[in-house]
Amino acid sequence: MSLAVATALGILFSAGTYLVLRRDAVRVVVGSLILGQVANLYLMAMGGNEGGAPVLSHGTEHVSGTTDPVPQALVLTAIVIGFATTAFLLSLIYRFYEENNKIDLESLRGEDR
Amino acid sequence: MTQTVILPFMAALVTAVVSILARKWKYRDHLSLIGSIIYLAAVTVLNSKILTEGSFTYQAGGWPAPFGVTFVADPLSGLMLLITAAVSLAVNLYSWGYIGERGKQAGYYVFFHFMVAGMTGAFTTGDLFNLFVMFEIVLMSSYAMVSYRGTKKSLFTTLKYVVLNIIGSSLMLVAIGGLYSVTGTLNMARMAEILSTGSVNMFPVLGLASILFCVFALKSGLAPFHFWAPPVYSNSPPPAAAMMAGLSKKVGIYAVIRLYLTVFSTAKVPGTAPFYAGRPVNEFISVLMFVTATVTIFLGGISAINRDRINKLLSYSSVGQVGFIFIPMAIAAVSGSQAALSAALVYIVGHALAKPSLFMISGIIKEITGTTDIRSLGGISESSFLISGAFFISAFSLVGVPPLVGFFGK
Numbered sequence: 181m182s183l184a185v186a187t188a189l190g191i192l193f194s195a196g197t198y199l200v201l202r203r204d205a206v207r208v209v210v211g212s213l214i215l216g217q218v219a220n221l222y223l224m225a226m227g228g229n230e231g232g233a234p235v236l237s238h239g240t241e242h243v244s245g246t247t248d249p250v251p252q253a254l255v256l257t258a259i260v261i262g263f264a265t266t267a268f269l270l271s272l273i274y275r276f277y278e279e280n281n282k283i284d285l286e287s288l289r290g291e292d293r
Numbered sequence: 294m295t296q297t298v299i300l301p302f303m304a305a306l307v308t309a310v311v312s313i314l315a316r317k318w319k320y321r322d323h324l325s326l327i328g329s330i331i332y333l334a335a336v337t338v339l340n341s342k343i344l345t346e347g348s349f350t351y352q353a354g355g356w357p358a359p360f361g362v363t364f365v366a367d368p369l370s371g372l373m374l375l376i377t378a379a380v381s382l383a384v385n386l387y388s389w390g391y392i393g394e395r396g397k398q399a400g401y402y403v404f405f406h407f408m409v410a411g412m413t414g415a416f417t418t419g420d421l422f423n424l425f426v427m428f429e430i431v432l433m434s435s436y437a438m439v440s441y442r443g444t445k446k447s448l449f450t451t452l453k454y455v456v457l458n459i460i461g462s463s464l465m466l467v468a469i470g471g472l473y474s475v476t477g478t479l480n481m482a483r484m485a486e487i488l489s490t491g492s493v494n495m496f497p498v499l500g501l502a503s504i505l506f507c508v509f510a511l512k513s514g515l516a517p518f519h520f521w522a523p524p525v526y527s528n529s530p531p532p533a534a535a536m537m538a539g540l541s542k543k544v545g546i547y548a549v550i551r552l553y554l555t556v557f558s559t560a561k562v563p564g565t566a567p568f569y570a571g572r573p574v575n576e577f578i579s580v581l582m583f584v585t586a587t588v589t590i591f592l593g594g595i596s597a598i599n600r601d602r603i604n605k606l607l608s609y610s611s612v613g614q615v616g617f618i619f620i621p622m623a624i625a626a627v628s629g630s631q632a633a634l635s636a637a638l639v640y641i642v643g644h645a646l647a648k649p650s651l652f653m654i655s656g657i658i659k660e661i662t663g664t665t666d667i668r669s670l671g672g673i674s675e676s677s678f679l680i681s682g683a684f685f686i687s688a689f690s691l692v693g694v695p696p697l698v699g700f701f702g703k
Contacts, residue, residue: 200456208452212459219463223470250479251470254422258466261429265462268436269455275440276448288449 185225192218205283209273216262220255227251297342298351298364300335301374302413304328309406322389325402329378329385332409336371336378343371350419359483363419372638373416373547376645380539381409387653388532391660396530399441408434408536415544421469421479424548428465428512431541432458438533439525450528457521461511468504471497481556489559496566499574502557506549506578513545515619516589519612523596526608531656534604535649538611543641546618553578553626554634575626582623589616602665603655607648614644614691617702640702643690647699650687654680 196218199211227248277283308328312321342349348367352358385405392401411430418424440451473479475497476487487493511518522542526534553575562569562577569577593613600606618640625633657680659665662673674681690697 200460205452208456212456215463216459219466219470222467226470226474250473254466254470254473257422257426261426261462264433265429265455265459268433269452269459272436272440272448272452272455275443276452279443279445279448 182225189218189222189225192221203284203286205273205276205285208285209269212269213262213266216258216265220258220262223251223255223258227255295349295351297339298349298366298417299353300339301332301378302364302410302417304332304335305406305410305413308332309403309410312403312406313400319394319397321397321400321402322392325405326385326389328406329382329409332413333378333382336374339366340371340375342366343368359478359480362423363480363482364417365419365482366417369547369550369638370416372642373543374413376543376642377409377412377416377540380645380649381405381536384532384535384539384649384653387535387656391530391532391656396441401438401441404434404437404441405536408438408541412540412544416547419481421472421481421484423479425462425465425469428544428548429462431544432462435533435537435541438536439529442530444528446528450524454521454525457511461508464504465508468501468508471501472505475501481551485556485559488557491561495560495563495574498557498560499562499566499577502553502560502574502578503581505552506581509545509549509552510585511545513542513549514589514612514615515585516592516612516616517585519589519592519615522612523605523608526611526652527602527604531604531652531659534608535652538608538652539645539649542611542615543645546615546622546641549582549619550622550634550637553582554622558626558629579623579626582619582626586616586619586623589613589619601667603658603667603670604652604665606667607651607655610691611648614648618644636702639698643698643702647687647690650683651691654684654687658684 192214196211196214199207199214202208202211227250273283280288282288305328308324308331312324312328315321315324343366348365350358350366351364353362353364355361388396388401388405396402408431411427411432411434414427415424415431418427436451436455439454440447469479472484475493476484478484478487488495488498507518509515511521514522522538526538529537557574557578560574562572562574564571590613593609593611593616597606597609597613600609618637621633621637621640624630625637655665658670658673661677661680662670664670686697690699693699693703
């Protein structure tokens with residue numbers, strides 16, 4: 181199981197890296213989003229998926245056999261941040277296209293100097 | 294009253310939220326100035342408490358130490374907050390005249406205070422993941438501050454800046470998650486304790502610490518991750534460039550001081566590793582710091598030499614200055630020398646004061662003369678004596694002429 185997850189993470193990381201290195205700005209954006217999400221997936225995989233839901237009933241000090249809740253809390257936070265960044269990035273790419281009428285990054289090389 | 298720790302953070306956050314809610318965006322600049330003054334007052338209160346009682350912590354929500362989110366106030370964070378308060382107040386006053394109606398409407402002041410809130414949080418947090426969140430707040434507001442004018446150049450710069458930082462943030466998340474999985478805690482003080490016992494596998498810690506160092510090098514603009522800084526600074530409005538070059542870069546530097554000079558300082562490289570077997574992790578990190586800092590100084594300096602525009606010159610010199618801050622830090626990391634660390638801190642103060650003022654003056658020069666080309670700026674000292682005098686003093690502080698603060702750093 182963990183081998184399958186690790187392989188999937190590796191494939192996703194390389195797919196993200198590949199897309200970030202494209203000329204097409206939209207692909208770059210999608211690639212960076214994939215990279216952001218793979219980091220979340222990696223955290224989830226690391227937290228383990230064995231054991232029950234990390235919900236403690238009132239009064240119980242410790243319930244054995246639950247998954248560590250911390251990585252899940254971290255991923256929740258990271259997803260929210262990723263969501264905000266995605267929204268910003270997509271509106272940015274729209275404005276970018278409006279302004280330049282093209283999304284080929286290679287042809288814009290040096291334009292920001 | 295341990296809640297004093299989050300007083301500056303709350304001050305900045307409340308100002309930002311009130312600015313969003315303000316129905317009449319015309320009054321955002323007034324709100325913002327009041328907010329900055331309240332922030333300065335909050336920082337002063339916190340600092341006086343640190344001076345009289347020493348370091349103290351606050352547990353968010355009252356959850357006990359290794360589990361809850363900790364906020365720490367110690368002399369280092371007090372100093373960084375004081376710089377933030379002073380510089381952000383000055384930049385705020387400058388923005389009052391510079392930003393104009395369009396910027397007010399676009400929410401420049403809202404992002405300004407979110408940025409201050411993020412920096413404050415990063416300076417006072419005692420939790421590794423919270424540091425990540427605060428970094429994201431600072432970055433998110435800096436994206437908006439660079440791009441709100443919507444010009445071709447600023448949009449292109451922001452696109453590259455955002456993508457680069459998303460990659461950096463993913464790596465940071467991977468490194469922080471890895472450190473949690475190895476040490477079982479996110480609390481910085483607890484992590485230092487666990488690492489000093491040597492009871493955990495140090496190989497992943499070494500690798501993750503290096504990844505984390507790369508991320509902080511990206512945020513603070515250390516070579517080979519310095520290339521984003523010059524276009525971002527020269528294509529953003531001068532007050533935004535002042536905030537980013539003067540303060541938000543320091544967040545990355547502060548994180549390096551906090552993590553590598555305290556948390557990882559007790560850790561040792563495992564005995565079976567090549568080259569650094571049994572030596573402190575910091576010896577390995579300090580070599581990294583020293584090499585990258587030296588390369589940064591050369592790259593920043595050489596590329597600054599033949600710039601013909603004043604804001605570009607400042608952007609490239611800002612790259613080199615980070616290298617100068619990292620060299621004493623490398624020495625402090627390897628020898629534990631307090632003098633080297635204080636040199637780095639004095640240099641941080643000097644740079645945080647001089648660079649924003651230079652960026653802001655370059656903005657004024659552009660407003661007055663309509664150009665930033667150095668060749669056509671000859672004789673400006675006759676037409677605007679005060680501006681050129683201020684530029685002269687700031688530049689001399691950066692160079693290190695006594696009795697200015699840059700001299701004591703050098």
